[in-house]
Amino acid sequence: MKLYCLSGHPTLPCNILKFKSTTIMLDCGLDMTSTLNFLPLPLVQSPRLCNLPGWSLKDGNAFLDKELKECSGHVFVDSVPEFCLPETELIDLSTVDVILISNYHCMMALPYITEHTGFTGTVYATEPTVQIGRLLMEELVNFIERVPKAQSASLWKNKDIQRLLPSPLKDAVEVSTWRRCYTMQEVNSALSKIQLVGYSQKIELFGAVQVTPLSSGYALGSSNWIIQSHYEKVSYVSGSSLLTTHPQPMDQTSLKNSDVLVLTGLTQIPTANPDGMVGEFCSNLALTVRNGGNVLVPCYPSGVIYDLLECLYQYIDSAGLSSIPFYFISPVANSSLEFSQIFAEWLCHNKQSKVYLPEPPFPHAELIQTNKLKHYPSIHGDFSNDFRQPCVVFTGHPSLRFGDVVHFMELWGKSSLNTVIFTEPDFSYLEALAPYQPLAMKCIYCPIDTRLNFIQVSKLLKEVQPLHVVCPEQYTQPPPAQSHRMDLMIDCQPPPMSYRRAEVLALPFKRRYEKIEIMPELADSLVPMEIKPGISLATVSAVLHTKDNKHVLQPPPRPAQPTSGKKRKRVSDDVPDCQVLKPLLSGSIPVEQFVQTLEKHGFSDIKVEDTAKGHIVLLQEAETLIQIEEDSTHIICDNDEMLRVRLRDLVLKFLQKF
């Protein structure tokens, strides 16, 4: 059993598990942090961004000034943003049988894999995962395609040139594998390969293994996966949450008794408590708006935004913000808000029960109804007519490199009355803000990451007790910025096995058993004999038939009739020769009684010696040795077959035959 690790990002995993002749890809995350090295794509022509000076080497060589621009001491690539793909060279991806998706954030690299690697398998995911994943992809494609950029920079990627660049460009990894965004056509094609599954549904893969998605509590439709055969169980935990937010709670009990637990997607901000952060978010939002400022919340179109809107729903009246407009701007805003209301079966119990009232599970429906929350596909069109300040705007993309957020950063960045509040934990907010410096607007960082923290992981591991834990190397040491926090790492026994990008891990357990079925007629013919109380044995003579990873014992064919009429045997008739069966023996030989029996049968001068493994009975007269051990008995006599057979029969009297 092997694990191929294709992604170095612990929350955007992409691993391949080879297990019992199947090749299973676990998640297909796309590392988008690479886009932070690029200049933002403004929706409206930005003189500031256009006029940034080109970057030149220390010696004044300016051959890169078309590709690289300098802004407040940072250097950015002036090109269409590119993403860091999972490793494609480690294993032939066309051999992947299935891809299991755990949540919509972890499927963003799917089109790269399904469309460009010769992949012919099936992708499994839950319905909300697919629908919301589609929205995220659609939004991404839309954000990038609507700001066409003629230039595609590639010179800087040259290894010799990259070395000369300032950080962080100099340290960017695998730049040669960075790719531009996929197209909508590729998205559609990739999504067509997905087969929908429900929680606890058992899916057979070639009869060899069974995979089952379990609720992971993190997002709508998010799942952990159980991959098991009859005697082995691997759990894949990715992006799980124990907090009470909108999704169905995490199913922990089904993870018990795993041989291996692959643990990814823990919280990215282990020191931040989501409740405190929501409080911080609300307080800062209220303070800004009360002072006449605007609030910008860069976010994904689905996920935490539902919880934030729910908090605000309860908060705005108490904070006297009822008259403040809330805008949600995304090409998929409408679909996201509506989808959230129709996936009732994937929601937590509280929200599910609302559906029966019937009421919309999320209160943002009421915000929309009362015109407190308005949503628009983009800043163009209706939005510009309705736009009223001070206001609160939720829009993407959280990297601040593309999407409508770029426009608001340019628009509001100059006033200290305004505030940008970062709630998504995927991007470093300082790096995200770098191309907008100098910036007058206030920046508040309250990352809300509901995924498991290390205390919860430690409790979870105690509860489910896997034999082995496998996790990204980042989880086996404290975060670099807090190297003294020994509590911010996975602490379990035996210590977890860690992996990093482009590593292959041999998982530490051996398969010892295989299940074989016995055909009823064969089973009928068996005659078990009790050899010990509670233990019966029967001999089986059968043909082992193996097909689709299923093994069946079938009755042996009858002994072949003499085929006098036919001259030649066909290959398919070539049945194995059934040898005459010798009976099997069991039991142990009590030495004292055996010696008495020997004496009774006329042997004399018998000597018994104790050895480490048993006894040696010495028939001195006959110059014969009988070696009795726990699992074997040898009669050693030179050239006296008669004697040997006599002795053998005496030995056999003490043993059971069947």
Added chain:
Amino acid sequence: MDPECARLLPALCAVLADPSQAVADDTCLEKLLDWFKTVTEAGSSLLLLQENPCLVDLLTHVLDLKPQNVSPRVLSFSLCLAGTFAAQEDCFEYLQQGQLLLGLFGEAGPLSWAAWSVPIVRSGWIRGLRSLAQHPSALHFLGDSGAVDALFSLQGDSSLFVASAASQLLVHILALSMQGKAAGSSSLQGSAWPACAQKIVDHVEACLCSTAAPQVTQALNVLTTTFGRCHNPWTEVLWGQLGPLVAHLLENEPIPAAHSLVDLLLSVARSPVFASADCGLWETTARMLSCLSPSQAGPLALGTLKLQNCPQALRSQAFGVLLQPLVCILRATAQAPGPPGVLDETTEGSSMTVDTLLSSKSACVGLLCQTLAHLEELQPLPQRPLHWPQTLLVEAAVIILKLCEGSVAPSSSEGGRLCGALAGCVRVQRAALDFLGTLSQGATSQELMLQVFAVLLETLESPASSPTVLKKAFQATLRWLLDSSLPPSSLDLGLPAPLFLKELFPVLQKRLCSPCWEVRDSALEFLTHLTACWGGEADFREVLLASEVPKLTWQLLRDPESYVRASAVTAMGRLSSQGLQAASESSGHLEVQQGLVGELLHILSVDSEGFPRRAVARVFTEWLRDSHADVARDTEWFVATVLPMVSRDLDWEVRAQGLELVQVFLAQTLGQSSPHCPYVVTLPKASPPSPLPEVLRTLCQLQVFDFAFRALFDCDRPVAQKACDLLLFLKDKTAPCSGLQEPGESSDVTSVEATLQRWQAGEQGQPLSTLEPKEVLAALRSMDLEGLQSRLAESSDHVEKSPQSLLQDVLATVAVLEENVADCY
């Protein structure tokens, strides 16, 4: 016993004796026991039994019933009752004649019945014996009946109450049997102990030598109670005999029953018998301090430090034990821990403390919380060590808070592990903030004070701080701000408080906007207290008015949470008293134009919750008392507007507060009733009180009397009491006027009195015609306000408490139960 009760008693006994009639609950039986206790304390029990033979019949009947037929409750009751009667020696003899006591408490009695498995029976048996054990005859009885042996085994009873009662009874028997023995200790040596006492001491001695921890604990508990209760010379002999055995326990590893051992040592040390003698006690304590685990040694150290007569060396050692965890924290985080003198004693045994702190998160949290609580308790006591290491303690509290915040990055591995254990730990944070708050009174260097303010600000600012932590942080901040004896006007001196204020207000603003109502509430309370103390300081006013705080506070008057509205009302009341709501008035909100008074009146009249309305009533009273500008402009209008609202309020506290407001108003218009202190210097009044008839007319117009008379018959006693006091005050003040009235009552007065009588009868809906001063005076004169005052002073349940009603209740309950049974069929 009054005849009515004596009449009911046979019926009661019959009910109790009848196994088919279940008594509803234990409380009435307990009340019955209390009553019998008072009766027997007041007179002869023997006489009582002779006059009421049904009582002995009840006891006999309980014994005669088949054991399985007796209800455990009644059996327990009977045991207690028998004990209560037998407390008097003559009655004891009387009961003994019929072998009743032996039947109840002897080995053949309930002790051997199946009902013994019910804890309440065992408890009743012990309580009965406890009441009975009052005289020498009882001692003989206890010795002969085998009760003491039974008590030994009951010490390990599964019910903690029973076990504890058994242990206490043993102590009582020991003390009783030693009663009257020669005071000189020499005469008690050797075999001079009375048999019963000797038996108990032997048992304790055997238990102390036992290897089983529960036995040792039992022995230690008996001794702890003995030394805690008995302060006779024989206890010194007892300690002389058992002290070495106790000291011997310390040689075991681990030390058995460490908590009980600590209790015992402290109990012995507190006994006045040992005030002068040493008896090896201090030596044992010192040994124990050094060998117990840090969490076990903490309570002993605190107890030792609280003692008056303990040697200095031991005090130093004990204080060292208390300080040790904090010193370890400071060392692990590489802080220079205080002056060297303090730490010399603490180095010993610190490895054990470090081990505890690092062993697990829960051990670390437990030890730190305990240490902080102990030091907090010690801080204000006169016994606290003279050399109080203020700097070390403040530094430790600061560093602990930083560890909890995760804002300190220690280089050592111990520091790293501490950081992991304490990061985000709310329990330790709360304990440290409480402790830091109490340290505000000591002298602290300016540099350290800056650190304190910095860590408090960090806690207040941190998004991770929970509401309870924030509340404590606000409280600690307030104490440091007010106790640091730095008026905010000392800005030019560069002292921390005013600078801190500038940083504090943005945080306060944020907290006032918190989505969590507890946080908004704590922030408002903090603002109220701070304004009350510093409202007059120019720098404070400047910072406050420059911030959004007054505006936000105003907005919180409409908060959805009633507690927050109440706190906002109080805060706005305070801000307004200090003239600090100015900033909000310029904000252009509609409410502002109406003025704060209007807003508060709105809350008073329409708020559905009591808390905000109470707060408004309190603020209005304060304003009236302090002559707030908005009120002083037209006091009569103010009173006339407020009174109708408060008088009709459903919340009694609002009505009581309304009466308080009237009282303030009367004091201002009529002058104080009488000076609280005859020597008090009274300021010359700005305007002399108006003439009485005029005042009376005004009061009538303002409907003060209507309110007061109604309140007099209020269903809530505090309101009625207050109204009564108020009317008495008025009666007192109007006495000179009443002489002017014609004798004889006019018809109007009669109608007023008739209305009042109806009100008294509960018909409060009856309107009162507009009152005239003369009717009021007549009503005041004719009413027995003094009598009413004394009646109101009695507790409200005095009627229902009588024994007669108790007996009736018990009988009635049984009757009801019977009815219910009949219904079932």
